[in-house]
Amino acid sequence: MNYTYMVQCADGSLYTGWTNSLEKRLKAHNEGKDGAKYTKAKRPVHLAYYEGFATREEAMRRECEIKKLTRKQKDALRNF
Template identity: 40%
Template sequence: MKYHVYILLCSDKTYYTGITSNLHKRIEEHQAAKHFNSYTSRRLPVQLVFYCSFTNVEVAIEKEKQIKKWSKVKKQALINNEYEKLPNLAKKKFE
């Protein structure tokens, strides 16, 4: 089974990071506001801007937790495939 860590761009320009084993279905649930009081239900529409896949659920969960802690700028670098910027963005937080 594959597990997907994904980032959605919400209508208010914030990002939502999640994990799922069925990406297509989960995006449809977000768009339909299936979970009425969820973060994305009040920020529709949402757009899938990034995802990566894993075969190990524990690794996927750790990656989701890691990304959720990142700044908006660092998430944007990931979304834009600017991987070389990621280490420096992490360092700036602690300077």
């Protein structure tokens, strides 16, 4: 399974990415090991939203779509 996910950073900002293991990726973001450069200074992060996909390509495509959304649209997606 592959996932597109959004995390909310300690400063309230959102980061979107994709992974094949949500648990490992969240741990990486929060520990700074192989986490995104963006989230490194904004820890801790909390999982705010995710979607599951059968393929990596689908998850990556959805990540691109979500990154193009406005903050208001991302908040609506999270609160759905």
